[in-house]
Amino acid sequence: MPYPVDENEKFAAYAHPERLVSTEWLAAAVESGAVARGELVVVESDEDVLLYETGHIPGAVKIDWHTDLNDEVSRDYIDGAAFAELAASKGISRDSTVVIYGDKSNWWAAYALWVFTLFGHQDVRLLDGGRDKWVAEGRGLTRDRLAPTPGSYPVVERDDAPIRAFKDDVLAHLGTGPLIDVRSPEEYTGQRTHMPAYPEEGALRGGHIPTAASIPWARAAAEDGTFRSREELEAIYLGEAGLAEGDDVVAYCRIGERSSHTWFALKFLLGFENVRNYDGSWTEWGNAVRVPIIKGAERGSVPAAVGA
Amino acid sequence: MTTQALPSALAAIVDDFQALSEPERLQLLLEFSEGLPELPDRLKDHPELLEQVVECQSPLFLTVETDTNDDGAVRLFFKAPPEAPTTRGFAGVLHEGLDGLTAVEILSVPDDMPELLGLTRAITPLRMRGMTAMLGRIKRKVAASSNQG
Numbered sequence: 001m002p003y004p005v006d007e008n009e010k011f012a013a014y015a016h017p018e019r020l021v022s023t024e025w026l027a028a029a030v031e032s033g034a035v036a037r038g039e040l041v042v043v044e045s046d047e048d049v050l051l052y053e054t055g056h057i058p059g060a061v062k063i064d065w066h067t068d069l070n071d072e073v074s075r076d077y078i079d080g081a082a083f084a085e086l087a088a089s090k091g092i093s094r095d096s097t098v099v100i101y102g103d104k105s106n107w108w109a110a111y112a113l114w115v116f117t118l119f120g121h122q123d124v125r126l127l128d129g130g131r132d133k134w135v136a137e138g139r140g141l142t143r144d145r146l147a148p149t150p151g152s153y154p155v156v157e158r159d160d161a162p163i164r165a166f167k168d169d170v171l172a173h174l175g176t177g178p179l180i181d182v183r184s185p186e187e188y189t190g191q192r193t194h195m196p197a198y199p200e201e202g203a204l205r206g207g208h209i210p211t212a213a214s215i216p217w218a219r220a221a222a223e224d225g226t227f228r229s230r231e232e233l234e235a236i237y238l239g240e241a242g243l244a245e246g247d248d249v250v251a252y253c254r255i256g257e258r259s260s261h262t263w264f265a266l267k268f269l270l271g272f273e274n275v276r277n278y279d280g281s282w283t284e285w286g287n288a289v290r291v292p293i294i295k296g297a298e299r300g301s302v303p304a305a306v307g308a
Numbered sequence: 309m310t311t312q313a314l315p316s317a318l319a320a321i322v323d324d325f326q327a328l329s330e331p332e333r334l335q336l337l338l339e340f341s342e343g344l345p346e347l348p349d350r351l352k353d354h355p356e357l358l359e360q361v362v363e364c365q366s367p368l369f370l371t372v373e374t375d376t377n378d379d380g381a382v383r384l385f386f387k388a389p390p391e392a393p394t395t396r397g398f399a400g401v402l403h404e405g406l407d408g409l410t411a412v413e414i415l416s417v418p419d420d421m422p423e424l425l426g427l428t429r430a431i432t433p434l435r436m437r438g439m440t441a442m443l444g445r446i447k448r449k450v451a452a453s454s455n456q457g
């Protein structure tokens with residue numbers, strides 16, 4: 001049974017208001033015992049693998065993007081059987097309402113939500129503002145880890161095509177639809193191949209995919225980590241980036257995590273039907289042989305050889 | 309690899325980690341993150357005296373000082389925010405394992421020592437890289453300051 005949605009004025013302006021919940025709403029759900037009774041499942045997903053252990057929202061379970069959602073051997077996500085096992089062990093059933101939150105303006109939470117969507121999980125929402133807002137408001141955290149009552153989750157095979165782009169998809173997309181590059185300006189221009197103050201993950205070339213607009217992911221978030229209003233998001237993505245209604249959009253970053261945040265904003269807040277996250281992102285494109293790359297601040301155009 | 313070549317405090321930490329199951333190792337790393345000492349006031353007020361280790365996922369700053377008396381003990385100082393417990397945990401391990409040793413002892417620690425903790429699978433290789441970088445930075449700074457002396 002889906003848990004009731006958060007009816008509030010800010011969310012109502014978005015294309016899919018049911019995809020967000022506020023900290024007030026979640027606090028009330030925790031208070032009412034709904035989380036403890038398993039009527040909705042709260043999931044914390046952070047960049048720091050130990051942050052959950054320092055204290056989490058009462059009743060929340062932990063899913064780590066790397067150790068839980070990525071395949072250990074192949075550069076891919078886990079398969080349907082592994083996802084079913086993971087979900088069930090966290091108390092999640094196929095019809096559960098799942099609310100995900102995390103650190104860094106929900107960057108990793110959005111990534112987890114994207115992976116849930118690859119498996120077609122219907123009712124999965126983000127906590128607007130994430131962990132930081134919850135903490136800033138002085139709401140309670142606990143270290144108690146209660147073993148959830150196992151859920152019942154069928155083996156559902158991943159359906160990548162609607163929301164995931166591979167390198168060949170991006171090559172075919174060049175010149176036919178817009179791309180959004182959500183990395184820092186220094187990564188976009190090719191000045192550097194990794195985030196400022198982050199580990200070098202190895203890309204042999206710097207720059208961006210031809211025609212991609214540069215809209216760093218964090219611009220979708222306000223200072224308190226919540227998503228910007230619909231009006232503000234439209235000014236950024238429709239105005240500045242030049243997206244038009246009905247566009248088929250591909251977003252990318254370095255490994256597909258920051259672009260999940262932008263994917264969420266475009267798909268559920270602005271209502272673009274066709275948005276794909278290119279999770280190979282720069283760590284694939286910047287190492288691939290003979291793919292076109294543009295250096296500098298200009299978006300650039302698609303070289304004739306690629307389009308031909 | 310063997311722990312025999314490690315300084316005794318560090319070898320004891322490695323033994324503690326290796327005796328545990330994977331989830332328990334994470335818990336122990338969390339305890340190290342909580343045990344990381346605060347910076348002394350003289351460094352708290354002078355962030356420019358610390359260097360950032362950019363390979364860590366979260367902001368980590370460190371510096372080393374060598375005691376001026378005869379024993380030549382090297383003191384290690386770290387700063388990392390509480391919302392970065394993994395980074396703090398690594399710093400805590402290196403502080404407890406290396407603080408007060410001599411430059412020669414610190415420089416003898418193998419560069420791949422962090423792998424001995426058995427955390428690579430639970431933490432992922434990407435995150436382990438931060439700890440290896442932290443140890444590398446400490447050794448470079450220790451080597452540089454012992455050359456000056």
